[in-house]
Every structure is written in C-alpha cells, then in structure tokens.
Amino acid sequence: MFHISDSKDIKQGKVTDVYFDRTVRILKEKNLDKRVVAEVRAHHLPPGYEWAVLSGVDEILYLLEGLRVEVQCMPEGTIFHSFEPVLNIEGSYSEFAKYETPLLGLLCQASGVATRAARCKKASAGKPIYHFGARRMHPGITPMIDRASFIGGCDGVAVGRSAQMLKEEPVGxxxxxxxxxxxxxxxxxxxxxxxxxxxxxxxxxxxxxxxxxxxxxxxxxxxxxxxxxxxxxxxxxxxxxxxxxxxxxxxxxxxxxxxxxxxxxxxxxxxxxxxxxxx
Structure with missing residues (x-):
C-alpha cells in the first residue's frame, strides 16, 4: 500500500489533528460555538526571504467547497509578505475547525515550493528553468509539487501526468x-x-x-x-x-x-x- 491520504478522507476532514475534533465536541456539547473570522498569514519567512509566492489556493477552495462559510483569498501566484493576510474564512467555528490542519498543510507546502521556484527563476536572469524534482518527492504528491513549481515560474515539468493536468507538454x-x-x-x-x-x-x-x-x-x-x-x-x-x-x-x-x-x-x-x- 501507499502511505498517502485518500482524497475523500481529506475532504471529509479526517486528516486533522485530534485536538480540533475534541474542541468541536466541547463547543457543541456546551453550546459555545460562535461565528468567527479566521485569518491566515505567515508570521515569518525563511531567513533572507523578503517575499513569498502563494500557491495551493485551488486545493483550499476545493477543500472548503460546500461548507457554510465565506472565503476571501489572494489569487494563486500572488506575491505576499510576512504578517500579510492571504486568506480569511468567516463562519461558525465548528463548521471549519477540523479543516485547519489540511488547510495550512496545503498552503504551506505549495507556497514553499512555488516560492523556491520563483527564486530560482529570478536567479536565472530570464533563462528557462524546468522542474525535474519528482524523484525527490512522494509520487502521490508529484502533480501538486509540479503545479506549484510551474506557478512559481518554472517553464515546464518532466512528469507526463503533471504536464497533462497543467495542459502543457512535458519536457525532458x-x-x-x-x-x-x-x-x-x-x-x-x-x-x-x-x-x-x-x-x-x-x-x-x-x-x-x-x-x-x-x-x-x-x-x-x-x-x-x-x-x-x-x-x-x-x-x-x-x-x-x-x-x-x-x-x-x-x-x-x-x-x-x-x-x-x-x-x-x-x-x-x-x-x-x-x-x-x-x-
């Protein structure tokens, strides 16, 4: 078997830290649930990084689709800085509490990859760069890694399935x-x-x-x-x-x-x- 979460499990909020499930149980049993506004931002970036590239938005919207919440988010590929809000979610806390773990994971990893790709593209002084890094990642997340690399500035990817999803020709x-x-x-x-x-x-x-x-x-x-x-x-x-x-x-x-x-x-x-x- 492959040690990777099923898409349905992620969508159903099963891939989350247990303390969120326990918090929701307490709120509902004690009738303490409230309408809140959750703000997502990076408190700090890696040393020497003055900016980052937002990625993972497409998956975030799919994750929250169908929930009774209002979502405001920067567009995919936006440059952002530390402490700058990139995403707001408004609604009853219990409605989206269990999605905090996967939501942050989706944003953090994709944005990290996109940012590194953007820095490499900037360093290339306009020369084309391609992402050949699939062999260094779990194949279950290869399309996500390739997509984030492409959003960040890579001119192409080597994996055929990833290129197909991006509607690009694979390079190699x-x-x-x-x-x-x-x-x-x-x-x-x-x-x-x-x-x-x-x-x-x-x-x-x-x-x-x-x-x-x-x-x-x-x-x-x-x-x-x-x-x-x-x-x-x-x-x-x-x-x-x-x-x-x-x-x-x-x-x-x-x-x-x-x-x-x-x-x-x-x-x-x-x-x-x-x-x-x-x-």
Whole structure:
C-alpha cells in the first residue's frame, strides 16, 4: 500500500489533528460555538526571504467547497509578505475547525515550493528553468509539487501526468540509462532522434561515458542542425570548477560553428548555483 491520504478522507476532514475534533465536541456539547473570522498569514519567512509566492489556493477552495462559510483569498501566484493576510474564512467555528490542519498543510507546502521556484527563476536572469524534482518527492504528491513549481515560474515539468493536468507538454532529455544500455553517447542520441517524434527537441546528455567537451563535439557533428542543446549533469565528484567546464564546452562548440546549440544544466541546482552559472 501507499502511505498517502485518500482524497475523500481529506475532504471529509479526517486528516486533522485530534485536538480540533475534541474542541468541536466541547463547543457543541456546551453550546459555545460562535461565528468567527479566521485569518491566515505567515508570521515569518525563511531567513533572507523578503517575499513569498502563494500557491495551493485551488486545493483550499476545493477543500472548503460546500461548507457554510465565506472565503476571501489572494489569487494563486500572488506575491505576499510576512504578517500579510492571504486568506480569511468567516463562519461558525465548528463548521471549519477540523479543516485547519489540511488547510495550512496545503498552503504551506505549495507556497514553499512555488516560492523556491520563483527564486530560482529570478536567479536565472530570464533563462528557462524546468522542474525535474519528482524523484525527490512522494509520487502521490508529484502533480501538486509540479503545479506549484510551474506557478512559481518554472517553464515546464518532466512528469507526463503533471504536464497533462497543467495542459502543457512535458519536457525532458535523455536519461543516463539509455546511454549506458546503448554503450555510446552518439548512438543513444541518434536512436532517440530516429524514434521520438520531431516536436520533441533534441537535447543530448553528454556526461555519461566520456569527456564532456569531446562528447559535445561528437554529438553536434552527428546531429548538426537537429541538435537543440546538450545537457551536462556531471556529478559533483567530477565537476571541479563547473563554470569553467561550461565555458570550455561553449568555446569549443562556438569555435566549430555550433553557436546555436544551447547548454542545458542539471543536477543539484539551487538558486545560488543558478545565479553563478547563468550570469
């Protein structure tokens, strides 16, 4: 079994902290329920963060749908600051008390992902960035993570189901597995070119078997104008000065007339690394 909540359980308020259920029991038994206005805001943001991006609103509205409450909320993707209200709920407390736990969870995680994506996009100085992080998250929440990343500023996502829900085309390159199975970088890329539909851009992975510079030139000479970009996913143990490696590959490609071939960088990227590598 997968250790993930069923959507019906979340909607029915079963995924909540027990003290909310106990509070509602007390209020009803003692006839103490009141009409209230609940305000949601972030008391503080992570160190160095002056703003954040709101996400998870779509799920919040679905969570509260059908309840006898009034909801006011900032639009999805809005920039907000600490202590700034992002959501108000007005109604009898017992009507929505059990939803505080899932409501805050939905907002906090999605907004955290969207904010980090926005900071990475800002660091890229306008260059496209894509979310390839599904393998670091529980697959049950992959569409949510991808959606929040997209709202925050990522230009695409790799998981097909997530892209479908976003009404976008999934983006991706060639995995190391294909290169290892074929046994040669050029042959693997050539097979990709022969089998995969033309609308998918040809981005060759060049760090699996040989020196990045020489592999990049081999691929460029073989695919010519069909090659859109080369991808460097070089592991940290072999990177050394990664920026210098990128400059060297770029220089070699330009020298031989492959100026249109772009460099696609992946592997442990964060906003600091993006800022360094995408001046």
């Amino acid at each position: 390159t060639i995995p190391h597995a294909l290169v290892l199975l074929v046994g040669d970088t050029v042959k693997a890329t050539r097979l990709f070119h022969e089998v995969i539909e033309p609308k998918v851009r040809r981005v060759a992975l060049i760090d699996t078997l040989g020196d990045e510079k020489f592999e990049a030139l081999r691929i460029a000479e073989d695919l010519g104008d069909d090659l859109f970009a080369i991808r460097l996913d070089t592991p940290p143990s072999r990177r050394g000065d990664f920026l210098e490696l990128l400059k060297e590959v770029r220089w070699e490609l330009d020298l031989r007339g492959f100026r249109k071939v772009k460099l696609f960088i992946s592997g442990g990227m964060d906003e600091e690394k993006i800022r360094l590598l995408a001046p």
